[in-house]
Amino acid sequence: MTDATDTQRDWRDTVFLPKTDFPMKAGLAAKEPAILERWARIKLYSKLREARAGRERFLLHDGPPYANGDIHMGHALNKILKDIVVRSQSLMGKDAPYVPGWDCHGLPIEWKVEEAYRARKLNKDEVDPVAFRAECRAYAEKWVAVQRGQFERLGILGDWDDPYLTMKFDAEARIAAELLKFAESGQLYRGAKPVMWSPVEKTALAEAEVEYEDITSTQIDVAFEITHAPNAPELVGAHAVIWTTTPWTIPVNQALAYGEGIAYSRVPASDGRTYLVAFDLVDAFLKRTGLSLRDEASLPADDAGLMFANVLKGSQLAGAVALHPMHALGGFFARPRPFLPGDFVTTDAGTGLVHMAPDHGEDDFLLCKAHGIDPVFAVDGAGMYRADWLWLGGQGSVINKKFVSAEGPICSDLRAAGALLAASDDFQHSYPHSWRSKAKIIFRATPQWFIPMDRPSPLPLAGGAGGGPSLSTSEALADAGGPPPSPLPHAGGGAESNAPTLREIALDAIEHTRWVPERSINRIRAMVEGRPDWVISRQRAWGVPIALYVNRATGDYLRDPAVNSRILDAFRAGGADAWFQADHQALLGPDYRAEDYEVVTDILDVWFDSGSTHSFVIEARYGEGVRANLYLEGSDQHRGWFQSSLLESSGTRGRAPYDAVLTHGFALDGQGKKMSKSLGNVVDPLKIIGESGADILRLWVAQTDYFDDVRIGKEVLAGTGDAYRKIRNTFRYLLGALDGFGEAEKVAVADMPELERYVLHKLAALDAELRSAAEAFEFNRYARALGDFMNEDLSAFFFDIRKDCLYCDAATDPKRRAYRTVLDTLFHALVRYAAPILAFTAEEVWQSRYPSKDGSVHELEWPVLPEGASVEHDWTAIRALRQTVTEAIEPYRREKKVRSSLEAEVTVPTLPMPAEELTELFIVAKVDQAADVTVTPTDRHKCGRCWRHLPEVTQDGALCDRCAEVVS
Structure with missing residues (x-):
């Protein structure tokens, strides 16, 4: 009890208030760089490798971004998520190195260097290739340095002193070595078939380098006069009608395709001609062309009566031939155009007849090839008809809207020939574009190098020479008057027919890989099931060359391990430039004459580069046969890096290069729209870091449901900031409440009040949930559980109840000691749990309580919690x-x-x-x-x-x- 005087006294000086210098205001933007400098000074990454040496290893293989431009929000999302995974695995006691890397070759970098050339009015093709490659290398080096600093600023802990670069000499040698494994086993052929081609960039493209945009094209109906029809002689003199949205392919037409099960009508039209059109599409055809049925007054009331009277089966078109609309030009155009049965022909749109240009379509190519019709290579790499082509020679470009419009030269000439029945510039559809130049692509048959998907693999070696003949560039372009020799697949020495194909190996590997989320297996499986042969060649300068010699007499590529060994030695010594500066006779050695061999100068698809990285990042550093525990990239990489890595490893090792694959979505703006400079809705991660700090971005990443697309904007970041402040306030309270706490104050669990034991019980449940979430790579669940525990179980419950005990009980009171003992346990657990996500803040919290010159919270391992925390009440x-x-x-x-x-x-x-x-x-x-x-x-x-x-x-x-x- 107290006397009357004491009732007036201010007792605040007797209350044990929390005491800490840890500020509520984070000031992360200013503090984080100093923490980064400290990590570098104490060599934190190296210390972790030493401390975890001999432990179970966890290898996350970093997918290489292009060394091209400042990082964007997609980069930030990806790298932060990787860092959270790696730090959480390290926290669980594993040796979890992280080797960052960059994709340094290919068109993105080459295109930028070319832009600089064009600005100076220079022609890249007139520059020495080695000198040009040196400029590309310098450009890549510049952006590697820039992006490295930006990634480190995100708090990404890794081997920044020794990253992997695809342009390092050893890396280029290993990429070439992986290619030669395919070559030596016969899993490589050169042939000419349509591939996606960019006339702007003048190179073949991979599917992963293409994006689809809605465009408006010219649609035309063109008439081909039928001159022979052995199973339907009444068709002679009629005109078969085709419909297309690519008028530029008409100058390369070689056949017409029909559906054997489709019903076709002979349509007597008001212009005096009779047209052959699918019965189901007659009305649409008449509407497009403005034609009507001939002699309508004498027709029966039911027009269908006339139509049925003139119907024939598609199978009756077998053996029929027609004239090309420009047959009067002679030569190529005078050849008859056969009708060929195609199972891809439908009556969904058009006329039920499809014009075939084997140079410019996969279906066209396969159907024509089956009937002995080969590509003619009329359209060159820039999208121009080659100069000696009889119709429109030297003209183009075929992706120029004016050139292919209803009033352009193609349609004008068809109109003059009486073959153009309809033309309009209003057909809306989705069309592939190069995602770099944003220009339309075309499908174009060119001599390219392929890895086959459906040939038995691996093939046995067959000595120094290759298998069957393949098409050489000189042969492909030689015969301007007619088609070149047909490219034959590389036979490879006769593998057993029951050997699995690359497609089968890859699909089996997919089934034996863990896919996160599980549904993502459907996407990769569908892509591998339906993908064509892998086009691995590019007609560019900056990359790893396809280091092969092709026998000029036979068309075989040389498969000699001794020659390949010399090639790889040269690459290791001088990088891929060695191929362009080589004494090829020296590389070939005494058994071959250089003049007998064509030196291949195409470069490898950069997806082959990145698909080979497992060989020089994982195996070269950790041992042959070792594979990554995890690949982690955006969902677009199912058709990109995930797939190229899968195919490369399946073809050389018979398995995937990874145990698990995690897919995340894309970063969208606050309204869920794709970020675009033109829309002005780009959210810059570097600006956020400069204003709020990287830990805000890191918490945003962890809190998002990143398996789907995620949003970021002012409102989203405001919510993240609120969540961060609550977490920071919890740590501030713990630090203050534990002021002066020491080992002597600790109380055994059995001697604690039930409330303390209950909180320890809840902490154990949280521990299990967080470990489960980390092992499942579900950091949205991890962050939510951690935040809920801090806010609901601690701040709003435990701390609230025990503040009276903390402030007012005697320092020696058993209940207060028990409370502070639990707070100490909570501190050690929570700072560890938070460290993978809030890398900087956890370090600040730890150093605030345990100042150290060379220690770090990130050296700690998963907490060991006290046992025996039982409770009696509900x-x-x-x-x-x-x-x-x-x-x-x-x-x-x-x-x-x-x-x-x-x-x-x-x-x-x-x-x-x-x-x-x-x-x-x-x-x-x-x-x-x-x-x-x-x-x-x-x-x-x-x-x-x-x-x-x-x-x-x-x-x-x-x-x-x-x-x-x-x-x-």
Whole structure:
């Protein structure tokens, strides 16, 4: 008890308030660079490798971004997620190195260097290739350095002193070695068939280098006069009609395709001609062309009667031939155009007849090839008809809208020849574009190098020479007057027919790989099931050359391990430039004459480069046969890096290069729209870091459901900032509440009050949930569980209840000691749990309590929690009752009948534990039992120190028994 004088005293100097220098205001933008410098100074990455040496290894193989431009939000999402995975695996005690890398070859970099050439009015083709390649290398080096700094600023911990670059000499040698494995086993052929081609960039493209955009094209209906029809002689003199949205392919037409099961009509038209069109498409044909049926007045009332009278089966078109509309030009155009049965022909649109240009379509190529018709290579790499082509020679480009429009030269010439029945520039559809130049692509048959998907693999070696003949470039372009020799697949020495194909090996590997999320297996499986042979050649300068020699007499490529060994030695010594500067006779050695061999100068598809990285990042560093535990990239990489890596490894090792693959979505703006400079909705990660710090971005990544597309904008970041402040405030409270805590103060679990044991029980459940989430790579679940525990179980519950104990109990009081012991346990667990996500803040928190010159929170391992935290009561029910009481008190607070819950006396229907304990848990003056929950303002006096309303306090401001004993 206290006297009257003491009731007027300010007792704040006797209260044990939390004490810490840890600021509530984060100031991350200023603090984080200093933390990065410290990590570099103490060589944190190297220290971790030494500490984890010999432990179970976890290898996340970094997919290489292009060394081209500042990083964007997609980069930030990807790299942060990787870092969270790696740090969490390290926290779980594993040796988890992270080797960052860059894709340094290919068109993105070459295109930028060419842009600089064009700005200076220079022609890249007139520059020495080695000199041009040197400029590309310098450009890549510049952006590697820039992006490295930007990635490090995100808090990404890795081997930044020794990253992998596809342009390093050893890497280029290993890429070439992987190619030669395919070559030596016969899994390589050169042939001419349509591939996706960019006339702007003058190279073949991979599917992953193409994006689809909606465009408006010219659609035309063209008539081909039928001159022979052995199974339907009544068709002679009629005109077969084709419909196309690529008028530029008409000058390369070689046949017409029909559907054997389709019904066709002979349509007597108002222009005096009879046209052959699919029965189901006659009305649409007449509407497009503006034609009508001939002699309508004499027709029966039901027009269908006439149509049925003129119907024939598609199979009757077998053996029929027609004239090309420009047959009067002679030469190529004078050859008859045969009708060929095609199972791809439908009546969904058009006329039910499809014109065939084997140079410019996969279906066209395969159907014509089966009937002995080969490509003619009329369109060159820039999209121009070659100069000696009889129709439109030297003209183009075929992707120029004016050139192919209804009034352009193609349509004008067809109109003059009486073959153009309809033309309009209004057909809307989706069309492939190069994702670099944004220009339309075409399908173009060119001599390219392929890895076959459906040939038995691997093929046995067959000595120094290759298998069957393949098409050489000179042969492909030699015969301007007619088609060149047909390219034959590389036979490869006769593999067993029951050997699995590359497609089968890859599909089997897919089934034995863990896909995260599980549904993503469907996407990769469908892509591999339906993909064509892999086009691995590019007609560019900056990359790893396809280092092969082709026998000029036979067309075979040389397969000699001794020659290949010399090639690889040269690459290791001088990089891929060695191929362009080589003494090829020296590389060929004494067994071959250089003049007998063509030196291949095409370069490898950059997807082959990146698909080979496992060989020089994983195997070269950790041992042959070792594969990555995880690949982690955006969902677009199912057709990119995930797939190229899968195919490369399946073809050389018979398996995938990874155990698991994680796919994340794309970063969209706050409204869910794709970010675009033209829309002005780009969210710059570097700006966010400069204003708010990288940990805000890191928390955003962890909180998103990144398996789908994610949003980021002002509102989203504001929510992330609020969540961060709550986490930071929890750590600040822990640091303050643990001021002066030492080992001597600790209390055994068995001696703790049940509330402390309950919180330890909840901590154990959290521990299991976080470990499960980390192992599943579900950091959205991880971050949510961690945040909920800090906010709901600690700040709003445990800390709230025990603040009276912390502030007012004696320092030696067993309950206060137990509380601080649990706080210490919580601190050590929570700072570890938070470290993978809030890499900088966790370091700041740790150093605030344990200052160290060379230590780091990131050297710690997963916490070991105390055992034996059992509870006797149903705490779920107790907390629900507490919530009910809190809600019942709230109206009294709003109406100012009570200023705080300490001034309220409550009744509850049941007492799940002694009333005195409930009084403390509910933070009220008194708890009694009654039928309903009721609230009554207390008439007890308030202790001047702890502010509790207790029966022994005789007047406001006097001390309760506990406080009187503590201050005495």
